[in-house]
Amino acid sequence: MQKVINSMVVHTQGNKNNQPIVFVHGFPFDNSMWHNQINFLKDNFYCVSYDIRGLGESYVGDGQYTMEAFVDDLFSIITELNLNKPVLCGLSMGGYIALRATEKYEQKLSGLILLDTKADSDDDDGKLVRANKINQINVEGLDSFVDSFVPGLFCDETKTENVKLYESTIAKCKQNNPIGVKGALIAMLSRTSTINYLSRIKLPVLVITGAFDKLTPPVQMRELADKIKNSEFAIAPRAGHLIPLENPGFVNDMIKGFLENI
Ligand code: MLT
DSSP: OEEEETTEEEEEESOTTSOEEEEEOOTTOOGGGGHHHHHHHTTTSEEEEEOOTTSTTSOOTTOOOOHHHHHHHHHHHHHHTTOSSOEEEEETHHHHHHHHHHHHHGGGOSEEEEESOOSSOOOHHHHHHHHHHHHHHHHHOHHHHHHHHGGGGSOHHHHHHOHHHHHHHHHHHTTSOHHHHHHHHHHHHTOOOOGGGGGGOOSOEEEEEETTOSSSOHHHHHHHHHTSTTEEEEEETTOSSOHHHHSHHHHHHHHHHHHHTO
16 A cells, blocks of 8 residues: 655555564665565565655655654654554665664664664765765766666676666666755765664664675674674675665565564
8 A cells, every 4th residue: 555644655565463564765766675575574564665755756845854854754654654663674774764763762663674784974085975976966967876876786696687677776766856866865974873872772683784785795784783782694695785676585584584583
């Protein structure tokens, strides 16, 4: 079922009485990146996904977003759908949102799944890279930015062996509104770190990364998992930064096993 909540497009699948799981996508993607996971889990879990403000089909507005506003948006969906202690599953930027949401309201959640993400904020070099990306969108347009950024998120094997997925993902990113894409870049650039909270997380946490993820490589993700007491860590083979799309079978099995034991 699709509905609009707080000007965001939200999709729900499955039986509302089952354990809810809320999927938070990465940048610059939309809810469809979870399509394989939701198809696999919907018979046993209540699956909620949405387009983050400014991306996909959600409202773009003026593009003045912050990570805090993204967290408020997430909880507006949880409240409106009356979800009882959902599990949050976030990839990359979705993980930044899920970690900040956990820091703010851990007692309202029952588990956390972090895919290809990090807890630290951008350092100065990282901020300059974001500023350049915003400039690139202004000067050269969104397509040029997407062509220079998104291909590097896939591993080589996906690019050669799953050309359809590779090309359709890039084409979809180009359908975003440039104002929303720049707004998400500003929200990431201005976010603060959640690193000090990691050791205080009591929830069960599943951490998965792609073996060939260049943005959040396995060594970095293992360090993140090591800081969380009740965490499980896994590396998805044959995948870069976009593991739910590149190796859905591995991710599905890991998530299902985790959810069945919390
Ligand atoms: C993402 O995949 O969400 C982004 O690449 C994260 C980032 O740029 O920091």
